[in-house]
Amino acid sequence: MTTKASTPKGMRDFSPSVMFRRNYIFSVVKSAFEKYGFSPIQTPAMENSETLTGKYGDEGDRLIFKVLNSGDFLSKTNCDANSTSKDLTKKISDKALRYDLTVPFAxxxxxxRNDITFPFKRYQMQNVWRADRPQKGRFREFLQCDxxxxxxxxxxxxxxxxxxxxxxxxxxxxxxxxxCINNRKVLNGMVEIMGCPELFNNIVIILDKLDRxxxxxxxxxxxxxxxxxxxxxVLEKFLNSSDxxxxxxxxxxxxxxxxxxxxxQYVSENISxxxxxxxxLKFDITLARGIDYYTGCIFEVKQNDVKIGSVAGGGRYDNLTSVFGLDDVSGVGISFGIDRIYMVMEELNCFPENIDQNTRIMFANFGKKESVFCLGxxxxxxxxxxxxxxxxxxxxMKKQMNYADKKGVEFVVMIGEDEMNSEKITVKDMKLGNQEQISISEFITKLQ
Incomplete structure (x- = not known):
């Protein structure tokens, strides 16, 4: 019986054409990170469940992909009619795929901590997983650049x-x-004045959905x-403030x-x-960033011509490491959403020309002797x-030329008996269609 070739919902393959464009974005983002003095790290795809749960709010916790324990995990559980799915999950899964890069970083x-020099500036470019409903710009597996x-x-x-x-x-x-910039302390103050500080997390989650x-x-x-x-x-008064x-x-x-x-004011005035x-840079009182760990300034980056949501976001977190036993270590970060950036660039035609080209020169193959000569x-x-x-x-030759044309090759080099004897190569310009004979050293100089 054959297996149907398919990917799970929200997961994707990437063709060479897509990867050339994604790699272009990666290289630009990585270059900027390193220009600003950030150093790279990596963390495992899988974390202990206790590392992740309770850091993203109830809504975030529901979107964490759980990983089943290995072996006959069901035989080790005691289930009865009163057991809930939450009770069962704790017994059959103690690991999960990372939901973001910030909590694993903490x-x-x-x-x-004994090997790190503080303040520590790190960047990380890895996949994360969320059990979300797939839709435009929202996937179950996607890459973050933090x-x-x-x-x-x-x-x-x-x-x-x-x-x-x-x-x-x-x-x-x-x-x-x-x-867009706001501050969680401002939102805390707003909720205080609204008279319901105990509802802060609920209010922030709701406010975060205002655009939608x-x-x-x-x-x-x-x-x-x-x-x-x-x-x-009171909320309406705050929402009407634009400065x-x-x-x-x-x-x-x-x-x-x-x-x-x-x-x-400090951040805004200095940026000005x-x-x-x-x-x-724009102040936006509606910006909430519904993740629990933010405590200070929060950011969200939008491209105003393409309706796709934020293309980057982040903020200040003061207490995240304390849940792992290290107090008084404040941090601030930003995450770039590569998939949404890709979609924006594709829609606005922002990618460089000839980005698909990875082979500039192709040697045509005329036989065993000629191909061995070409290797040198x-x-x-x-x-x-x-x-x-x-x-x-x-x-x-037609098949070889079609291959070169589809790959976007600039020049096809043809080496036959005459070229091998004359130490000249015949070069065809694939764009102009003309041919010339030239030495290999002259050809290299021309290409550089």
Whole structure:
């Protein structure tokens, strides 16, 4: 019986054409990370369940992919009619696929604290998994590119991450980028004044959905969570504020809120003085970032021409390492969503021309003797950094030329008896269609 060739929902294969474009994005992002002094690390795809659970809120916890214990795991469980799926999960699974890169990074910092020099600037480019409903721009397996600075509370770090975001999207030639900024302390102060601090996490999760569900649905959900009419009225006042300076009056009764305003003003004022290359920094009171561990400034990057959601996001977290036994280690980070960046670049035609080309030169194959002769010339080209290949068999020339054309090869080199004797090669320009005879050394000089 044959097996149907298929991938699980939300998982994808990537063709060479797609990978050339993805690798281009990776190289630009990696270059920016290293320019800003970040060092690379990697963590395992699988973490202990206790490492991940309880860090992303109830909604995030539901999206963690659990990994079944190996062996006959069911024989070791005691189930009865009153057992819930949650009870059973704890008994049959104690590992999970990582949901993001930040929590594993916090675990890494605690585990390796004696070998790390603080403040520690790290970048990480690895896959993460979420048991989400697949849709445009949302997958169950996707790659994140994170940069974090841990071991300092300085707001210089937030300024650097704004500049880093600007650097990445400018280098990718993506126009109309908006870096939205808010502060969780401001949201804390807002919820205090709304009179329901105990509902903070619920309110933030609902507020985070504002763009998707609209203000009326947000008010409806907040009301069902127990927020009073007076509280919703306070919320509306905050949502109507478009400038950081407007928040001071609203938050004068909240020390936490005032601290958040000060932090926002510091970052915003310094970015205004320094300037950004192409992006715009914008205060957005509706920005909430529904993940539990954020405590200070939060960011979200959007491209305003393509309706796909955020292409990057992050923020300050003060207490994340404390859950692993290391207190008073503050960090701030940002994560770039490669899949959404790819979709934006494809829609706006931002990729460089000839990005699919990985072979500049192809040697046509005229037979055993000629192909062996070509190998020496290939070696010279490759030693000079010129990508080249030899067609492996001496099939009809039409087939070889079709292969070269489909691969986007610039030049086809033809070596027959005459060329072998004259030490000249015949070169066909695949774009112009003309041919010339030239020495290999002259050809290398021409290509460099």
């Amino acid at each position: 675990r890494y910092v605690v585990q390796n 940069a974090d600075i841990i071991g300092t509370k300085s707001l210089i770090s937030e300024i650097e991450l704004v500049q880093l975001s600007d650097e990445v999207f400018t280098s990718l030639n993506i126009p109309n980028i908006e870096i 569900i609209g203000i009326d649905k947000v008010k409806e959900e907040m009301s069902s969570e127990g927020v009073s009419e007076e509280g919703i009225s 950081i300076s407007e928040l001071s009056d609203f938050l004068k009764q909240s020390e936490t809120g005032k601290k958040g305003v000060e932090e926002l 003085k320094l300037g950004l290359k192409t992006a715009q 010339l290939l070696k010279q080209l490759r030693e000079n950094g010129i990508s080249s290949e030899l067609y492996p068999t001496s099939v009809k």
